[in-house]
Structures are given as C-alpha cells and as structure tokens.
Amino acid sequence: MTDIDSIVNNYLAAWNTLESESRVILLGKIIAEDCLYADAHLPETISTRESHCQFIDRFRDKFPHLKIELSSPPNAHHRFFRFGWQLVTPDSQIFAKGSFFGEIDRAGKINKLIGFVD
C-alpha cells in the first residue's frame, strides 16, 4: 500500500487551498483520472478528476471559511482505506463530520472515494 497518510494529507490540502490551480496540481498527484467520487449530498456521482476538482472549487466558493481536517487517522489494508473528517469554522466549531472510504489503484492513486456524513 502506498503511504496512505501522505495521500490523505494531500487530499485534505487540496480541499483546504483557496487556489484552484494548486488544487489541480495536488489532486493530479493523488487522484486517478477516472476516480469515482460520491457523497450523500451529490445527486450524481463524479467520474473524472477534472469534475472532482470543479466540485471542490464550487464548495470553496460557497464555504471559503471552512477548513477540512482529520477527525480520525487514516487506516488501510489491501488496496482499501478509510479516514474520519470534519469541517471546522474559523472559531473551531464543527460544521459537519463524517468518514471517507476509498480505494487505491495499481499506480498508487485514489480511484474511488465515497463520503458519508455522521
């Protein structure tokens, strides 16, 4: 298994940057081009890295003040992983929390990421 801590840290950094171009670079390192993304708030699943970037861009435009951080450390076995996340406000209030489950492809990139809200 590729270093899951590094991958997850880069993924959270991609959410937390306000710079769309930085996000594209970060996600390019860790997300497969055909990565499947789904969460409970999205009517449709996302099936390309480009649309994944655009999805986070829209989130950032809507909630520029929120920061995403780990609520529980990543753990992994085989090619599978999970981690807990929380969105926090500038005054450290928890806005939302949940978990992500994912899969890593043979190239060491995330090719599936499924989000749940607690």
Place this chain on the structure above:
Amino acid sequence: MTDIDSIVNNYLAAWNTLESESRVILLGKIIAEDCLYADAHLPETISTRESHCQFIDRFRDKFPHLKIELSSPPNAHHRFFRFGWQLVTPDSQIFAKGSFFGEIDRAGKINKLIGFVD
C-alpha cells in the same frame, strides 16, 4: 437503494447464527455470488459467497461466544453504505469494534464489503 437496514440485519444474523446451513441461506439472500470481501485480519481477499460463508464458519468455530451487533446504524447513498459493528462477549464487554463499508449491485445484493477495525 434496497432497504439497507434489512440487508445489514440479515448480514449480522448470518454472523450470529451457530448453524452453518442457516448462514448459507441468510447470505444467499443478501450477498452476490461474486461479492468481494476484505478485512484487516485476512491476508487474502475473499471473492465468492461460498468462501465468505466458510470464513464466517471458521470465525464461529473459533469464537462461538462472541456476538456481532451494530455500533452505529447503517446509512447509504447511491449504491454505497456503511455501518459500525462491535463484537461483544456474553457479559457485554466489547471484544472488538470497527466499521464496514459496502456496495450494492443492481439485483439489490452486497457485491463488496470491506471491514475496518478501530
């Protein structure tokens, strides 16, 4: 989405029965024949329902006194679900706990189930 509560309850019942034949019947209702199963304790993934049944048989032989129950209710979106589980002893001590993440196929059966230990 098929009724995920019903599927998960049947899955836990399949773990909890001491009768291998009852387990085969329960899993036949809810697990696809080619369901992929993996957890942190298994060196190899399991890729058939038959071997899934045999895996639980071996667990039951080793730990007949443990019961598996929900530690958090199932939730689901698209074709994905998760739930928290715990193994409890007859005197209600928690032996182990974690979460399962899974996927449902078009026939309404589980075709992927990935377990994590907290």
